[in-house]
Each structure stands twice: as structure tokens, then as C-alpha cells.
Amino acid sequence: MQAQTLYEKLWSSHVVHEESDGTALIYIDRHLIHEVTSPQAFEGLKLAGRKPWRVGSIVATADHNTPTDHWDQGITDPVSRQQVETLDANIRAVGALAYFPFKDQRQGIVHVVGPENGATLPGMTVVCGDSHTSTHGAFACLAHGIGTSEVEHVLATQCLIQKKSKTMLIRVDGTLGKGVTAKDVALAIIGHIGTAGGTGYAIEFGGSAMRGLSMEGRMTVCNMAIEAGARMGFVAVDDTTIEYLRGRPFSPTGDDWDKAVAYWRTLHSDEGASFDKVFELRADQIEPQVTWGTSPEMVTGVRGRVPNPAREKDAVRREGMERALQYMGLNPDTPIAEVRIDKVFIGSCTNSRIEDLRQAAAIVRGRRKADNVKLALVVPGSGLVKRQAESEGLDKIFTAAGFEWREPGCSMCLAMNADRLEPGERCASTSNRNFEGRQGAGGRTHLVSPAMAAAAAIAGRFADVREVL
Amino acid sequence: MDAFTILDGLVAPLDRNNVDTDAIIPKQFLKSIKRSGFGPNAFDEWRYMDVGEPGMDNSKRPLNPKFVLNQDRYQGASVLLTRANFGCGSSREHAPWALLDYGFRVIVAESFADIFFNNCYKNGILPIVLPKAEVDALFGLVEHTPGFRLKVDLPAQLVTRPDGHGMPFDVDPFRKECLINGWDDIGLTLRHADKIREYESRRRAEHPYYYS
Numbered sequence: 001m002q003a004q005t006l007y008e009k010l011w012s013s014h015v016v017h018e019e020s021d022g023t024a025l026i027y028i029d030r031h032l033i034h035e036v037t038s039p040q041a042f043e044g045l046k047l048a049g050r051k052p053w054r055v056g057s058i059v060a061t062a063d064h065n066t067p068t069d070h071w072d073q074g075i076t077d078p079v080s081r082q083q084v085e086t087l088d089a090n091i092r093a094v095g096a097l098a099y100f101p102f103k104d105q106r107q108g109i110v111h112v113v114g115p116e117n118g119a120t121l122p123g124m125t126v127v128c129g130d131s132h133t134s135t136h137g138a139f140a141c142l143a144h145g146i147g148t149s150e151v152e153h154v155l156a157t158q159c160l161i162q163k164k165s166k167t168m169l170i171r172v173d174g175t176l177g178k179g180v181t182a183k184d185v186a187l188a189i190i191g192h193i194g195t196a197g198g199t200g201y202a203i204e205f206g207g208s209a210m211r212g213l214s215m216e217g218r219m220t221v222c223n224m225a226i227e228a229g230a231r232m233g234f235v236a237v238d239d240t241t242i243e244y245l246r247g248r249p250f251s252p253t254g255d256d257w258d259k260a261v262a263y264w265r266t267l268h269s270d271e272g273a274s275f276d277k278v279f280e281l282r283a284d285q286i287e288p289q290v291t292w293g294t295s296p297e298m299v300t301g302v303r304g305r306v307p308n309p310a311r312e313k314d315a316v317r318r319e320g321m322e323r324a325l326q327y328m329g330l331n332p333d334t335p336i337a338e339v340r341i342d343k344v345f346i347g348s349c350t351n352s353r354i355e356d357l358r359q360a361a362a363i364v365r366g367r368r369k370a371d372n373v374k375l376a377l378v379v380p381g382s383g384l385v386k387r388q389a390e391s392e393g394l395d396k397i398f399t400a401a402g403f404e405w406r407e408p409g410c411s412m413c414l415a416m417n418a419d420r421l422e423p424g425e426r427c428a429s430t431s432n433r434n435f436e437g438r439q440g441a442g443g444r445t446h447l448v449s450p451a452m453a454a455a456a457a458i459a460g461r462f463a464d465v466r467e468v469l
Numbered sequence: 470m471d472a473f474t475i476l477d478g479l480v481a482p483l484d485r486n487n488v489d490t491d492a493i494i495p496k497q498f499l500k501s502i503k504r505s506g507f508g509p510n511a512f513d514e515w516r517y518m519d520v521g522e523p524g525m526d527n528s529k530r531p532l533n534p535k536f537v538l539n540q541d542r543y544q545g546a547s548v549l550l551t552r553a554n555f556g557c558g559s560s561r562e563h564a565p566w567a568l569l570d571y572g573f574r575v576i577v578a579e580s581f582a583d584i585f586f587n588n589c590y591k592n593g594i595l596p597i598v599l600p601k602a603e604v605d606a607l608f609g610l611v612e613h614t615p616g617f618r619l620k621v622d623l624p625a626q627l628v629t630r631p632d633g634h635g636m637p638f639d640v641d642p643f644r645k646e647c648l649i650n651g652w653d654d655i656g657l658t659l660r661h662a663d664k665i666r667e668y669e670s671r672r673r674a675e676h677p678y679y680y681s
């Protein structure tokens with residue numbers, strides 16, 4: 001048999017029907033739902049008099065609009081509350097495998113909640129009305145974001161109409177330096193291939209450095225695949241994947257577990273499988289990264305400088321850089337380590353898992369945030385992460401250093417709740433998008449790893465975490 | 470969904486790469502549970518001088534005179550001309566809803582982000598990719614020609630400038646047929662309901678652990 005890529009294996013095992021032009025109906029195993037992109041889909045379904053195809057595929061949670069403090073007061077913003085209550089009502093009417101509503105012990109960011117409950121399993125197709133669904137690819141899934149019309153389509157038919165993507169292999173070989181994390185790998189890749197570099201491709205992340213990452217780290221890298229333009233990114237199954245899944249609430253048990261593991265072991269690209277494109281990066285050459293602009297590709301190492309648009313030859317790119325520097329309030333050629341910050345955000349579906357919090361806490365332990373840092377926010381990805389962290393005493397380390405320890409949710413990643421930047425404020429953020437206004441109108445976002453965010457909070461400016469370790 | 474065949478429309482230019490869906494419709498407007506009414510908040514942060522919140526009377530808000538779409542000459546435009554990687558970022562379908570509600574039926578760009586591209590078709594917007602050289606030329610023409618229009622012929626897959634210069638474009642045959650007929654994807658898919666059931670029972674037997 002011809003050598004197949006992981007993508008081809010996952011794709012062909014989900015084809016329900018294929019037209020002669022390659023348009024295919026793809027079966028969906030897991031449908032994750034949150035409050036922002038689903039109300040119009042449920043409404044459309046109802047208006048058309050249709051029933052959901054398989055409610056057992058649905059795992060839902062409220063995360064984008066939920067506050068991260070004063071939970072006893074409920075959701076005070078009436079528009080946010082209406083959206084969350086609409087999800088409550090829709091799930092009540094329709095049903096689900098699991099629903100983690102606001103204040104539930106297991107509530108959290110949908111991309112944290114799915115994997116930690118074993119609701120994301122290797123070999124699945126996983127969709128959600130959210131672009132960071134690529135996160136779940138860490139488990140060798142075909143996982144990608146969809147729009148609201150497609151949410152309705154999956155509800156009604158359990159399928160999506162799709163065309164096969166091209167394949168790209170990104171190999172990261174070698175050993176990551178001390179203090180260099182999965183987030184730095186993701187940002188370095190985007191810095192190299194650009195925010196449109198992966199457009200039209202399904203990216204497989206491989207190489208010894210990728211295999212050396214924990215599941216949390218792999219999720220961070222796959223999460224950012226969308227920022228490289230790819231709808232999905234994934235990693236092959238290995239022992240790390242299987243060990244992570246053992247004993248999770250929705251993981252198979254008994255004979256089913258053995259059967260599943262035997263199948264999952266086949267979920268890797270075969271020796272000699274060919275990709276449409278291959279990109280290679282040396283792990284030991286990756287430095288801790290800091291973005292300086294308003295797109296994740298506008299990134300450099302912490303020892304670098306803000307670039308000078310005068311040296312950019314392409315006119316459209318030059319104007320883009322100038323606009324970004326103006327928005328960010330930065331002068332060309334400024335050393336990154338001289339850029340002072342106002343706020344720190346540790347959280348989001350990119351970096352709010354237990355390992356992320358441990359990495360940040362390791363830097364913070366025994367230190368204090370700088371006085372010029374007005375707010376250093378730690379928002380665990382889920383209730384389970386929060387309790388795990390508290391059992392390890394991480395919350396105490398953060399609060400003793402002047403950080404705020406909050407309830408789980410998306411929070412200042414997109415500032416749909418009360419957590420946000422004021423105009424002109426500069427933030428070291430572990431989230432995934434530094435777009436204009438993303439963390440609040442006029443706010444200035446620099447994307448970094450949890451360890452780098454922690455180091456910035458302590459120094460009051462960007463600092464090389466390797467010097468702090 | 471409204472069918473799309475031929476459109477002759479005024480062109481508005483947005484000369485930027487990487488216009489993201491946060492810029493097209495900022496998150497505070499995503500709290501709506503409706504599909505319509507997003508047009509007045511399309512490009513909200515660039516378009517108005519103040520910070521927009523849901524429930525404001527947008528007709529009373531101060532417009533940013535520097536934002537290109539606020540210029541008189543582009544009012545009523547139905548074709549948006551832009552650069553590379555348009556629609557990147559969040560998967561929010563509120564972005565095409567906002568553009569459609571604003572009045573755009575066609576977006577011409579050097580390239581699009583995948584999810585946004587897909588979302589356009591689901592809402593009767595035609596996203597057209599043209600080579601960079603053609604896009605460059607169009608930006609020049611729009612700037613120097615008041616009232617510059619383009620004719621977009623989906624059945625013929627051709628964009629035509631007023632000077633007669635024709636630019637063919639690619640479109641997936643399936644998507645083209647859906648758009649021309651205004652078909653609802655769900656109805657089309659449900660014609661295969663038996664096949665979906667068949668697949669499902671096979672999968673359940675082979676991989677029971679995905680069904681617990």
C-alpha cells in the first residue's frame with residue numbers, strides 16, 4: 001500500500017460521500033459548542049423544523065462572556081448574560097453529551113475543557129465555531145474552526161461539506177534551549193512562514209522537538225496553527241498522547257481502551273509519505289519570542305529590536321509596519337528589552353493549562369511584580385486547571401507576588417467580559433492574537449510565553465527569561 | 470441565501486494586508502444572538518471616532534473622516550477591493566454578516582483566509598482572488614476614477630473593468646452552483662441522509678469508543 005500521511009488517514013476514514021470534483025461529505029465525531037457562535041445556528045435549526053442529528057457528539061461550555069471574578073453576582077452585563085442564557089436554553093432543549101455551564105466545576109475555555117475531559121480523542125474529527133479548534137489536533141485529530149452556518153450544518157447533518165487540503169510538514173528537530181517553550185516554537189514558525197504561510201494547508205507538526213513536548217505544549221503549537229493561516233495543525237499519536245488520555249472522564253475503558261489504543265497507534269504519517277510542502281526549523285536556534293506589531297508574524301527574539309520600516313522594500317508591507325508601530329506606540333530600532341509594560345495577562349486557550357501556570361509560577365516564586373505593572377492577571381483555562389493549580393499552591397505564589405488569581409474563561413484574550421486593556425495600555429499576553437483592539441479598544445498586545453509574561457511582570461518591561469531562570 | 474449571478478457595482482478600496490475579522494466586526498458586537506443588523510458596526514474601530522458599544526445609535530456617532538469607506542465617493546459600494554490574507558483571525562461568521570449588511574456582495578483580494586472564504590459562500594458573498602498585478606492596477610484605477618465600477622459575472626467567472634479589460638477568476642464548481650441557485654447546504658446534504666446513517670453504523674461498530 002502507498003505510504004499515507006496522517007492527514008490522508010484521518011480524511012479518508014471520515015468520507016461519507018464524494019463527488020467527482022472532490023467535494024466530500026465528511027463525518028463529524030465531536031461538536032464543541034460555546035455561547036458566541038451558536039445562537040444563530042440553533043435558531044436556524046428550529047426555524048427550519050430540523051432536529052440535531054446526534055446530540056451525543058455535543059460538548060458545550062460558556063467561556064467567552066463569563067466574568068472571571070465576583071461569580072456570586074452572576075453575569076452583570078445584560079447582553080453577555082442573554083447570550084449565556086441562550087446557550088443554557090438551547091442545550092436544555094436539545095441535549096448534549098456534556099454541558100459545563102457558567103459556574104460549573106468543570107466549566108472553562110472550550111479548547112481546554114474538551115481535551116482534559118477526554119472528549120477529544122485521537123482519530124476524531126472535531127469542530128467548533130471557533131478558529132482555535134486547531135488546538136485539538138495535538139491528539140491526532142482533524143480539528144478545525146467553522147462558521148455559524150456550518151455549526152448549524154453539523155447540528156442538522158453530523159457532516160460538513162469539505163475539500164481536501166494540501167499537506168505541509170513542519171519539522172522542528174533538536175532540543176529547545178532552557179526557558180524556550182512551545183509558545184516560542186509557535187511564534188517562531190509564524191515569524192518564518194507568515195500569517196498566510198499555511199493558508200490552504202493542513203499542517204502536521206513533527207520532528208524530535210515536537211515529540212519532546214508534553215500534550216499541553218503540543219496543544220499550544222496546534223492552537224497557533226490558525227495564526228499561521230492553516231485551519232488545522234496536528235501531531236501524530238505516541239506514548240505521550242496515550243498516557244495523557246488514560247483515565248480521563250470520557251476516555252474509553254476496559255476492552256474499548258485496548259481496542260482504541262491499537263487503532264490510535266496507527267495514527268501517524270507512514271515512512272516515506274509525501275507532503276505538498278515541508279518546512280524545517282532547528283529547535284536550538286529558537287529564542288524566547290516577543291511580538292512587536294499587530295499581527296502574530298510581526299515577531300522577533302527577546303534580544304532583538306523593533307524593526308525599522310525604512311529597511312522594508314515592499315511598499316504595502318512597509319505601510320503595514322508603519323501603521324503597526326504607530327498603533328503600538330513604538331519607535332523603530334528600540335531594543336525589545338527596553339519596552340515597558342502596563343499589564344500582564346496569563347491565560348487563553350493557548351497558554352492557560354497547568355503546565356503553563358507552573359512555568360509562570362516558577363519565574364514568579366519569591367519575587368514581586370514591578371510597580372509600573374498595574375495589573376497582572378492569571379486566568380486558569382478551566383475549573384479543573386484552577387483546582388489543580390491551587391492544590392499545588394500556585395495561586396499563593398501568584399497572589400504573594402501581587403498577581404490576581406481569577407475564575408476560568410477567555411477573559412482578556414478577547415475582552416468580551418470586563419477584563420480588558422484601556423486605550424494605549426501595553427500588555428504582555430500569553431494569548432494568540434495581537435490584532436488592533438483585540439484586548440480592548442486602543443490596547444497594545446505583545447504575545448509571549450507564560451514564562452516570558454511572568455518575567456515581564458517582575459521586570460516591568462520585557463526581559464529575557466533565560467537570565468531570570 | 471440570496472442567489473448571485475451578475476453584479477455591476479461601485480468599488481470601494483481598503484488598501485491593507487491582513488485585515489482580520491476582529492477589525493471587520495469587533496467582539497463587543499458578537500454578543501448579539503441575531504444574524505442581522507451588523508452593518509452599521511462593520512469596521513467599527515476604524516470607522517468611528519468613539520468606542521462603539523452594542524445598543525448605541527450609530528447614526529449619531531462621530532465618523533472618522535480619514536477612514537476610506539467614509540468618503541462620499543464610496544457610499545453605496547457593493548464591491549470591496551483589498552489586499553492579501555483578508556478575513557484572517559477569528560472564525561466569526563459575524564464578519565461576512567456585517568459586510569453583507571453593509572452592502573458588499575463581492576470582495577476582490579489577492580488572497581483570503583480559509584475560514585472567512587468559506588463563510589462568504591454560506592452567505593451569498595462572492596470572494597474573488599485576482600493576481601497581485603491586477604489588484605495593484607485596480608487600486609490605481611479606483612483612486613483616479615470617481616465612480617469606478619466593476620462588472621462581476623459569476624456564470625462566466627469573469628470580472629470586467631469599464632475599459633473592457635477582463636479578468637477571469639477561479640471558483641469551485643460546487644460552490645458556484647450553490648451561489649448561482651441560492652441553495653441551502655443543509656438541504657443538499659440531507660439528500661444523502663441514508664449514506665450518513667450507513668457510515669455512522671459502520672463507524673459505531675468499528676470504533677464504539679467514539680460513541681460512549
Ligand code: SF4
Nearest residue numbers: 132348349410413414
Ligand atoms: S481563549 Fe481567546 S482564542 Fe481561545 S477560544 Fe477564548 S477567545 Fe478564542
